[in-house]
Amino acid sequence: MVQRVETAGTLPTEESPLLNETSPTSSLIKKIDQDEESIGSGEVEIGFGIPRAQVVRIISVLLIGIFVAHTDGSILLATHSNIASEFNALGDSTWLITSFALAGAATQTIYGKLSDIYGRRTLVLIAYSIFVVGCAIVGVGQTFWQVVIGRVISGAGASGMAGLVSILITDLLPIREVAQWRAYVNLVATFGRSIGGPLGGWLVDVIGWRWSFFGQVPIILVAIVLVGAYLPNVISKDSDSTISDEPQRSKLSRIDFKGSFIFAIMILAILAPIELGGNKYPWTHPIIIGTFITGIFMIYVFVKVEQGQEEPILPLEIFHQRDAVFSFLILGLQTAAQLGLMFSVPLYFRVTQGASNTASGAHLVPAVVGNAIGGILSGIIIKRSGRYKSLIIFAVTSSSLSYLLLMLRWHGNTNIWESLYIFPGGFGTGIAQSAVFISLQAVVDPAHTAPAVSFMYLSSTIALTMGLSVSSAVEGVALRWMLNHKLADLGFGAEEIRKIIGDAISDVDFVDRITGQVKDAVVSSYVYGLWWTHAVSFFFSFSALSLALFIKQRRLGGLS
Template identity: 25%
Template sequence: MNALDETTNLLPIPEEEGGDLELEYHKHNLSLPKLPILTSLWLGSFVSSLDGTIVANIMNRVAEEFSESDKKQWIATSFLLTNTAFQPLYGKLSDVTGRKFALLMAYFFLVIGCLLTCLARNVTEFAVARAICGIGGGGINACSSITVSDICTAKERGIYQGYANIVFGMGQMLGAPLGGLFIDTIGWRAIFGIQVPVVMVSAFLAYRNVNIKLSHVPPISERFTRKNLSRIDFLGSVTLASTICGVLVLCSTDLNKLVVSLATAASFVLFLWVELFYAAERILPFELLKGPFGLSSVVTVCSSFVIFGDIFRSPIYLQLIHDLSVTNTGLFMIFPSVSVAVGSLVTGAVLRRTSKSLELCSYLFVLAGIALQLTGLVISYYLVGVVEPALSTQMASTLTFQFASQSTLWKLVFVFASVLVGFGYACLLVSTLVSIVFSIDKSQQATMTGIFYLWRSIGNVLGASLTLVVFQNSLTTSLRKYMLESHRSFTKKQYYKLLTDSSYLRTHFSGDTLLGLLKVYRGAFLTSYLPNLGLAALGVALSLALIRSYNKTK
């Protein structure tokens, strides 16, 4: 492997035949005006991130409106599932058809998905529309990162990734409060409608400015031939999505467990067969998942699992247990979003200016990031366990500095814990992208950047979905025991109503009865933390192994 330093160009400049053309194109790409290109990329990324936190904050209200609260995990999962499956395809699509076409395809699906979301009549239609949005969102994220790599050097990569995460973080920051504001005023459908013109502007900017030249992209007349498009691993992506979907169905539905298990196992085996023996250019090259990149990939999955579990659990916890409005919940979500932006900028700046080994600094940031996330989770878990539920909105918002349900102190500590989770995630995200430059040969860096985003997306979808699934399954079991198996004066109708419409909790129960039910809900939330805590601890252990592997080679 060639030695790399922080001034190395991200794209290879080969010296063999064809190197002159590659060098010419590379100089052309570096000379392109960065501002209009980055504007077109980051505007789309902003909308995509805005879309994500809007849904995290409003999904409980949307599910209640359709009287399908027991299906709310699919509102979160559908977007992330297709985002995961299609994101690696866009990396290959951009190599086969060019960066501009891949970006425009991503914007097209995001626009169509937003329009269909506005028209949804139930959770199923909402989830399908969100899945279409996910096809576009995954492409925007992947193509943005790859395109930035085309127009900058390795030393610039860290700071540009920091800027990109600031934009992404601002979208996340505004999504939750805007979602709460709109759903309390003009309704949730308008939230998705106003995204359409913004995405169309972003697509126009991409069409005008993303004029990147790549020597490996065929001429226009050959780009859409069957032979050229066969290089894209559609079957691998479909079987990967089927496997993840099977896991989610197995955990969250009452369908025949044996049948679903066999179908999921078959899909996974088929995915392995496709990637090992069939696909000409695979979405997941297993032989590269060794050494530092393999370790950092697993840590990335753990970190993404943790933050997306927290993003989708926290609003529901605040709304159900402490009776906060969607708007007020959105204010809580601002702080971790800001921490992601700040963490990205700080990490990028430090990595850009450090005089020490950039590779070692990257690995140390990986360890620090996942350790901060574990610390934040432990604090949050403790708070959920000791702070009593609020019996009224007035009680939840009383400004007294006591460590109780009606205090401000626990809210400050809760925000601090979520900030640690977000800041740690940002540190890990930026440093892992920079570490790819040092652990992967130059000719594989673009491919492995796409693989990195695949791992991140897998962590995202599993974190959001399994956290909500664990919560829902624990709640279903605990409520049944509390309401139907303990000789209390509840009816089956009340039990099933609570499962399908969580707003029923505070509109039909009060006093000690409400408090008892809220404690059952709180117990389910505590259970939902366990997978996150376990994976965060695993991430810390693997990060230590990553640093040890570096020390052994030096």
Template identity: 30%
Template sequence: MSTKSPLLVDSSAASPGLVATDLIDDLETTSVEESLNSVRHYGSIAIQKSEPSVSPTRLKIILGCLFVNVFLSALDSTIVATLLSIIASDLNALPYLSWIATSYLLACSAFQPLFGKISDIFGRKSITVFCALLFAFGCLFCGITNSFWVFAIGRFITGIGGGGFNTLSTITLSDLIETRQRGLYQGYMNIAFGMGTASGGVIAGIFQNFFGWRSAFLIQFPICILSGALVLLFLELPDGSPGRGVQGSSIWKKLKHMDFIGSILLVASLLFLMYAASSGGRDFPYSSKQFIIPVVLGTTQIIIFYFYELKVASQPVIPVQLLHNRTVLSSSLNCWFISMNVFSILYFVPLYWLVVKDLSSIDSGNRLLPSAVAISLGSVYAGYRIKKTGKYKNALLFYGALTTLGSILVYLLTPSSSALFEYLVLVPSRFGTGAVITVDLIAMISSVLPEEQALVTSIQYGFRSTGSTLGVAIASAIFQGFLLKDMKFNISHLEHIPDKYKSDPDKLQIIIEKALQSTSYIRSGCPEFAREAIISAYSSSTHMVFVFVVVTGLIATLCSYFIEENSLER
């Protein structure tokens, strides 16, 4: 009788977790019976010979809450992509656009790896309810505030809760479902994640058109409160389950098990680097100390974080020692640049459609749907191709080339592009990135010992989440830097400028400042003579972001050349 392997979850795509598990189940030839005689821990994942069960009704309620939590977490990772310029304009914060885009992602990046260990200490139920409250009140702050900084803080709080949702839902599923059935239920959870990712832009567009952008956040508040209440009432794990947390210890003793220093170093480094990326070249020149100091501090923090996690931390937030493995490092860097590619496209292609093409939020969101399907198909196709052939290296190079080709197609977007082209333009890159993410996971776990598979999976999550955060920050810096320069150049070279503006250059400067602060000003309040010049500046600056997208695709493909082909027979 065969025993299935522990599920390897990939929460950043639609279904690779299920594919990876299926692959390992089919390709393993050695018995795992001996490994089931003991419990192996990393974070909060445990493999046990016997697993707890609950009544069918209670199980359905709990799983429903977990699926809703995963859906909301995925939804909020994409919901502001369509609303980005609208929110920034309404809050008069277009120059700080990167903070709107990255505050949620930053929190997920920094806190998602922590919740496994936290829930081992304090229990699944209490930490899941805590994350639901964080997520709910973060959305509430975003929906009621008129302050940009309160909105950014609200998104950060929401991101902490969303990161917890991703981790805790998977772990709690392992507590509740026996190993043989876990892959099936994880498949259901992946569907919830995929639906959330795919529908973020559409849901945002619908709420924006009918109720205003604030309603897209406010509607999530009661849903999270209800989910948290149901978890509190119905999630009861049997005695002896690791999901109940450490019993009989004070809070202070439990807190001693936390890697606070590593987490603080990671968050601090990302904050410094994001600040430099979003402000450099716009608020101050790249040669200034205001830019250099944050870059030096952020880089120093990353280095300190690496050595602390390697030499000091007893329960590291990211197990960096495995980065000495060539395939693990190459796969991690591949994921890092792929994440930069994916999220830069996700945030700036809709901005291009909204401003340059003057599409509605719904039309922009609809154009993202085929790409959401493509990334799911890419991951499934890549996984089952490996299952059939047992090989992945050449296929990985092909998927990387497809990602680069798709990135070039994004660069070829023009105001005259047809609707059909816009619906299909993201499909090649998304199919390629979905496949790359799946193959990276298989390559990483095939290059290490079985007991290290959970560790390298955690590393991949860390690189993917930090890559998405820094990618959006860098893309935003590129966009802001070129937008101001191009706008000044275009307006200063207009052939027909009314006399009242020629005689008073300050009036031209006011037009530029208003166009930088609010995209709605371009269509409603901007003088006719300057409108096309401003739209042209938005077009050229977003295309500079698309150059960055092409570069990240190329670098990711280059990294894949250093990934070794390992046997999958074990």
């Protein structure tokens, strides 16, 4: 029996998947082979009645890609210096990270729209294939820039691997269950990020960094086979035929090539100065200023072009919904705040306690565990109560409290219990990742689900870049300022001060090679600089709290 779902423009309820039966731009999973043991052979239309075992099987297959994509990122963080050193390009090692992030940001929203046109399964397979090609190029690269090209290709594939999973979850499940399943996705992603660093370091020590990337290829190839076998076909809702029956020329005419190109240039122009400023070039360098101004101008151009498109790559109607804009901003601010935390915590314990790199990284575990617990609990609560606004407010309040505690208590002598102050920060972000996703779905037209979800992932990518760059820049400025004053008070001359500051900034191991008053000055200056990174995180999270107060609780399935 075919189950009907709501028409375009109608908000989803707890009893309907976030699918639209009549929207010309939306897609519905229509045909799927069922196990004979469950409901018999043949093809049936998927609605709310899809067997849960089938949903579990589909999403489980997609989680393979989520795990690999996030493991890959943390492997690179652990091995980028080793990779660059092999090519005598240590000074350019950040390009291995930057190129991946920029490529992912530039292609993020494109996947959503293309999946509406060509089908979810087709785009998932394309994303996986692109990622595999990128990994292979990295593994066989004979020059540094060949490896960078491989990272660019991998980033373009990874953005689809991540975003399309959330889009498919909204296709398959009623809105109240989306947050719970999103929590499982976040849990797998967190596990991937956690295991990637140690795994990458071990592979470098034992068999070489290239196998960190070669090893991902067979896993994704298996995932490609499973996706082809289990992910159902998708049909266009403006006809009764499968997507493959639509003429190729008709499909191509629906793609907003002009908007896609302008959007990619816009994102690159905005993110490149954030990535390179204060690192490769001073913030006042003409390249940084000129690129950023170009990015701002391209926003204007993109809006003008999209206003004239019949099927824009990013429908501007999404931004007419205040709560949608607030959702993007809240998640972005929370992500930026936590990235500041992830940057500062290992450095704090490395400097103040002389902890090893492994032990310093282990101090992040409470935040990671908090992420996982918060995500799962918020999914359960939303499923049972239908409420998300109160959860968002609680989430950003919890995170703000965490960063405030770090500002008040982390002054160089932090005991084991005080090291747990980062747990509320991770816990709050975990809740926000699930609850904010629901707040977006509650207001966006189902016809715009795919591009809206893709843009939410993009906002997180931008926030990742911003949070890390801003925290690093603020810490560096504060450290230099304080250390200059302390060394001057100790009677050091200008040239000696310049050298000590240069060594302290460029090499954290410098702290282990100095003693006496100089060491005290360097350590206390580091603590001062890191205090300001906590202040930045607090500012981001408190700003998110201010926005969360104005989100409207929408009715989800009969609950006001």
